[in-house]
Amino acid sequence: MSNKIVIITGANSGLGLETTKHFLSTGNIVIMAVRNLNKGEAAKQQLLQLYPKGQIDVLHLDLSKLKTVHNFVAEFSSRYNSLDLLINNAGVMTPPYSKTEEGFELQFGSNHLGHFALTGLLLPYLEKAEQPRVVTLSSIAHRNGVIDFENLEGSKGYKAMKFYSQSKLANLLFAKELDERLKRNGYKTISLAAHPGISSTNLFRIGKESTPWYIKPLIKLLSQPAEKGALPTIMAATDEKLVGGEYIGPDGAGNRKGNPVIEVPKESVYHKETMKKLWDVSEQLTGIEYKLT
Numbered sequence: 001m002s003n004k005i006v007i008i009t010g011a012n013s014g015l016g017l018e019t020t021k022h023f024l025s026t027g028n029i030v031i032m033a034v035r036n037l038n039k040g041e042a043a044k045q046q047l048l049q050l051y052p053k054g055q056i057d058v059l060h061l062d063l064s065k066l067k068t069v070h071n072f073v074a075e076f077s078s079r080y081n082s083l084d085l086l087i088n089n090a091g092v093m094t095p096p097y098s099k100t101e102e103g104f105e106l107q108f109g110s111n112h113l114g115h116f117a118l119t120g121l122l123l124p125y126l127e128k129a130e131q132p133r134v135v136t137l138s139s140i141a142h143r144n145g146v147i148d149f150e151n152l153e154g155s156k157g158y159k160a161m162k163f164y165s166q167s168k169l170a171n172l173l174f175a176k177e178l179d180e181r182l183k184r185n186g187y188k189t190i191s192l193a194a195h196p197g198i199s200s201t202n203l204f205r206i207g208k209e210s211t212p213w214y215i216k217p218l219i220k221l222l223s224q225p226a227e228k229g230a231l232p233t234i235m236a237a238t239d240e241k242l243v244g245g246e247y248i249g250p251d252g253a254g255n256r257k258g259n260p261v262i263e264v265p266k267e268s269v270y271h272k273e274t275m276k277k278l279w280d281v282s283e284q285l286t287g288i289e290y291k292l293t
Helices: 014-025 037-050 066-079 106-126 140-144 160-184 216-222 231-238 272-286
Strands: 005-009 029-034 055-060 085-088 133-137 190-194 247-250 260-262
Touching (some): 005 014, 005 106, 014 029, 014 055, 014 085, 037 055, 066 106, 085 231, 106 133, 106 160, 106 272, 160 190, 160 272, 190 231, 231 260
Parallel strands (some): 029 055, 133 190
Antiparallel strands (some): 247 260
């Protein structure tokens, strides 16, 4: 894959940075969608040292503020006419209870609703490309997730890991539902999901604190480097044998680390009623209507 236009959310660190490196190394134009422009520009300079001919655009995107999602798409559309690949990579993990600008619980609001809105707004640009794809990052934490429609905003009780798992299940269900709706409506864009297993990234923090010293050896034992954790995303984005709807993850024990393969979630995960309700609620909360039946 080369000479394509690629958007990667959360592109300035961790998995996003490793994924950015791959697409720059193969000659693509990468739009780094970042919450902190200073960090984004610093990452761009580091990347240009590795890839002096790299084509990089750094644009502001804060998924916890829907107005910046709209602003990002407006800025993108002023510079580009089409989009080949959208990688919904950015995420927050287990923060103390907090809310987005619109009043959503932070993890559900940023990890799912922000990406739901972004994808909907960018879909017309994806459709202008030859073989467009959307890749949304989930997590093995989805296995413990339940979409609690009665407490999405967390006002009836909040446990950080429970809400993280919920947001990652929402990512997985969104990716699958999106692909099914795109196919039913005759779109050429396909949607896939991926997860990195357990990777050493800056998500492994408690609140705003650094990872405690006593957890670091455990993470090293169970996890894989970020560059290896990015491989499922890269496979989902580039493997021509994939048709849409697949979920890509590591092939090792518990899918915690290893080489990327197609992973099949338990049958109960893709619960049709839950997927439809999540879609409808997401359209309602974000104000973004896909017009996909």
